[in-house]
Structure formats: C-alpha cells, structure tokens
Amino acid sequence: MMSTASPFGFYGQEAAADSGRELTYIAAISEALREEMRRDPNVLVMGEDIAGDFGGAFKVTQGFEAEFGARRVLNTPLAELGFVGAATGMALMGLRPVIEMQFGDFISSAFDSIVQFAATTHYRWGGAAPWVIRAPSDGGIRSGPFHSQNPEAWFVHTPGLKVVAPGTPADAKGLLIAAIRDNNPVIYFESKPLYRSLKGYVPAGEYIVPLGQAQIARAGGDLSIITYGAMLQQALAAADKLAQEEIAAEVLDLRSLKPLDAEAILATARKTGKVLIVHAANRLAGIGAEVAALVAAEAFEWLDAPLQRLGGLDTPVPFSPPLEDAYRPNAEKIYHAARDLARY
Numbered sequence: 001m002m003s004t005a006s007p008f009g010f011y012g013q014e015a016a017a018d019s020g021r022e023l024t025y026i027a028a029i030s031e032a033l034r035e036e037m038r039r040d041p042n043v044l045v046m047g048e049d050i051a052g053d054f055g056g057a058f059k060v061t062q063g064f065e066a067e068f069g070a071r072r073v074l075n076t077p078l079a080e081l082g083f084v085g086a087a088t089g090m091a092l093m094g095l096r097p098v099i100e101m102q103f104g105d106f107i108s109s110a111f112d113s114i115v116q117f118a119a120t121t122h123y124r125w126g127g128a129a130p131w132v133i134r135a136p137s138d139g140g141i142r143s144g145p146f147h148s149q150n151p152e153a154w155f156v157h158t159p160g161l162k163v164v165a166p167g168t169p170a171d172a173k174g175l176l177i178a179a180i181r182d183n184n185p186v187i188y189f190e191s192k193p194l195y196r197s198l199k200g201y202v203p204a205g206e207y208i209v210p211l212g213q214a215q216i217a218r219a220g221g222d223l224s225i226i227t228y229g230a231m232l233q234q235a236l237a238a239a240d241k242l243a244q245e246e247i248a249a250e251v252l253d254l255r256s257l258k259p260l261d262a263e264a265i266l267a268t269a270r271k272t273g274k275v276l277i278v279h280a281a282n283r284l285a286g287i288g289a290e291v292a293a294l295v296a297a298e299a300f301e302w303l304d305a306p307l308q309r310l311g312g313l314d315t316p317v318p319f320s321p322p323l324e325d326a327y328r329p330n331a332e333k334i335y336h337a338a339r340d341l342a343r344y
Contacts (some may be wrong), residue, residue: 023202024285029134029291030060035206037068040096043180046074046083047100056284057102058136058195063242078108081332084133088118088185091129095181104137104189105149118185119160120228126235126312128183132176135181138230140193140328144319150229150281150312155187155288162211163258165189167232169200171255174209182211191230198233212259216268220248223274223342226265226291228254231329238334247342257287262294274341276323278334283311305344310337 013047023031037043042239045061052072055062065073076083080101088098101107105267114133121127122342137147155163162184166172172190179186217232218239225235239249252268254261275295277288288309310329318324 007039008032010166012124021202021204022170022199023173024196025166025169025172025191025198025200026058026060028173028202028333029176029190030062031202032173032180033061034064034067036060036180037064037153039071039206042094043074043096043098044068044088044090045098045100045266046075046076048076048102050100051075052063056100058092058192060100060249080106081111081113082108083146084113084177085117087091087131088113088121088129091118091131091185092121092127097131098180099131099133099134101133103147104135104151105146107133107135107151109186112153114155114161114185114187115158115201119158121160122184123160129185130183132186132188134176135187135189136192138191138193139231139324140280141194142319142321142324143317145316146173147326150189152187152189152257152281153286154281155289160185161258162186162256163189164211164256165191165229166209166255167191167194167229167253168215169198170202171209171215171253173202174207175255178208178211179208181208186211189229193230193240198247205327209255212256212261214261214264215253215255216250216264217253218249218251220250223276223338224250224252224268224272225276225334225338226254226258226288227278228270228287229280231280231334234329235334237276237331238338241331241335242338242342245339247339253286254291260290260294260296265291265294266299269299270302273302274344275303276308276338276341277309278310278329279312280328281310281312282314284314286311287320299329300324305341308341310334
C-alpha cells in the first residue's frame with residue numbers, strides 16, 4: 001500500500017516548525033533503541049565497544065549500560081560470525097537482540113550465521129528469529145573500501161530476511177521500532193553520511209513506519225526518481241534544481257527493500273512514464289535492477305522512455321576524495337540524468 005503523503009510531514013519543514021522538535025538521523029536511531037528497551041525487557045543491544053561511556057563507534061548507545069545494565073548492553077569480541085550466531089540463539093529463546101555491526105562492511109564476516117541459519121529458521125521448522133542487525137553503511141565520507149560499502153543486495157537476495165534503509169530521521173526511528181517488533185530477522189541499513197548532517201522532524205513517543213511501504217517524498221508528473229537511503233536527499237536536491245527548469249520530478253523513497261512496495265513503484269511509473277532509479281551501491285546487480293525489471297514487466301506500456309539506472313561504479317569504494325566523487329552518485333549527477341530523461 002502506498003501513502004501519498006506522510007502523516008508526520010517527514011519530508012517537509014512545516015511539521016518541524018510547528019512541533020519545534022527536530023533530531024539528527026543518529027539521535028533518532030538512539031531514541032528508538034532506548035524507547036524499545038524501556039518498553040520491552042526482552043530487547044537488548046550487543047556489539048563491539050557499545051557498553052560503558054564509549055557507546056559504540058558512533059555513540060549510539062552511549063549511556064545505555066548505566067540505564068539498562070550489563071545484562072542488556074553486551075560488549076562482544078571482534079567475532080561477527082560468533083555473536084550473530086549467539087543472537088540467533090537468544091532470539092529463538094524469546095529475546096529480541098539488536099546487533100550493532102561497527103561498520104556494515106564487516107557484516108560479511110557473519111554471512112553464514114545470517115543467511116544459512118537465521119534466514120532459514122522459519123522455513124525449516126517454523127521458528128521465529130526476531131533480531132535486528134544495525135549496519136552503518138554507505139560512503140561519501142572518505143573512509144575507503146572497508147568502511148563505505150552498500151551490501152544490501154546480498155541480503156535482499158536471501159529468502160527469509162527483511163531489509164530496510166531509512167533516508168530521514170523520522171523513518172530511521174519508525175523503521176527501527178518496526179524492525180525490532182518484527183518476528184523475522186531484519187537487516188537495518190543506516191546511512192553514515194546522514195548521521196549528523198541530516199536533521200528533521202521526528203514525532204515524540206511511540207510510532208512505527210510499516211515495513212514494505214514506500215513513500216512519495218515529492219510529487220511530480222514529468223518523471224519518477226526512485227531511490228532510498230542517503231540518495232533520497234540527493235534526489236530531492238536534484239528535483240529542486242529540475243523544478244527551476246519547470247521539470248516536475250516525483251521522488252519515491254523505497255524505505256523498505258524487502259519486502260519491496262511493488263504497488264508504489266508501479267504507480268509512479270504509470271503516472272509519469274519515465275523512470276530513473278538511483279542508489280549509492282554499485283549499479284551492477286543492485287536493487288535498481290530488480291526495480292527496473294518489475295517496471296519493465298508490469299508497466300512497460302506506460303513508459304515513454306527507456307528505464308534509466310544510476311549507481312556506483314563497479315569498483316571498490318575509493319579512499320581518494322576525487323575518485324570517490326567520481327565513483328558515487330550525487331545531486332548533480334542525478335540532475336543531469338533526470339534532465340536528459342525528461343527531454344527524451
């Protein structure tokens with residue numbers, strides 16, 4: 001089901017001005033964790049260096065051990081395969097672990113525990129494995145190939161997992177709460193470049209953003225830009241520039257990558273007839289390929305131009321600033337691709 005306007009004004013500034021309550025993207029994540037741990041004693045957090053005053057590499061859990069105790073705020077060794085396996089065991093016994101990967105890139109070390117065991121548990125014997133992996137991902141901050149990857153396509157390809165990628169502070173909170181309450185294993189990709197650079201309206205108190213529901217971030221009729229994560233803000237900036245040339249771009253924020261909101265994707269494609277799909281991950285075999293295949297199969301007769309995709313280059317993420325800029329999509333690249341598509 002597609003919602004055409006956010007009930008909380010997630011993408012605009014009016015609600016923020018009215019409420020006077022804005023949080024950074026990372027503060028919204030921290031608030032969601034704290035509120036869920038207060039609400040449900042079965043929720044716990046675990047990861048490398050997350051306890052004590054340090055609070056993890058990005059300070060998301062700073063102060064948590066003092067409030068919730070060492071039994072619910074667990075420091076782990078540098079052993080992702082092992083502690084994700086332990087979290088699966090905890091989940092099978094009724095707990096709801098939230099696992100922090102220090103960097104999303106390191107999730108590959110836990111691949112076997114994730115895709116062979118947690119993802120197949122329900123299919124094999126009807127068991128529930130309600131854990132969440134928080135995976136700080138994405139680049140643009142000059143962190144090189146081991147701290148900048150976007151590996152979401154690996155997990156979207158894996159039956160039994162759910163995958164989300166919020167692009168706003170409000171969605172960062174609402175999607176994390178929904179993920180924690182879900183009875184399936186969920187990979188929650190949070191965008192490092194947004195942590196402290198993006199601030200926006202976040203409703204106070206309890207609310208969820210349902211998994212599997214996309215959101216129109218900006219309405220338009222000339223073409224559709226479909227995106228998620230950090231690229232949402234870049235797409236919105238490109239749409240602002242296109243509007244100066246009287247090109248009305250509709251921006252659809254997927255938010256949830258698995259389940260994918262096919263209805264919302266097809267609705268915007270049929271509305272505008274021109275589709276540009278953008279993600280920070282390298283383009284080859286990325287989420288954009290699945291979105292393009294869906295549109296080609298089920299909305300082909302509505303299209304007025306070939307489907308276009310914009311993603312990272314097929315290379316490890318460079319450390320060098322000019323090379324990373326060449327590798328990575330940005331607002332200017334989206335603007336040029338969208339303008340060319342609009343003129344087709």
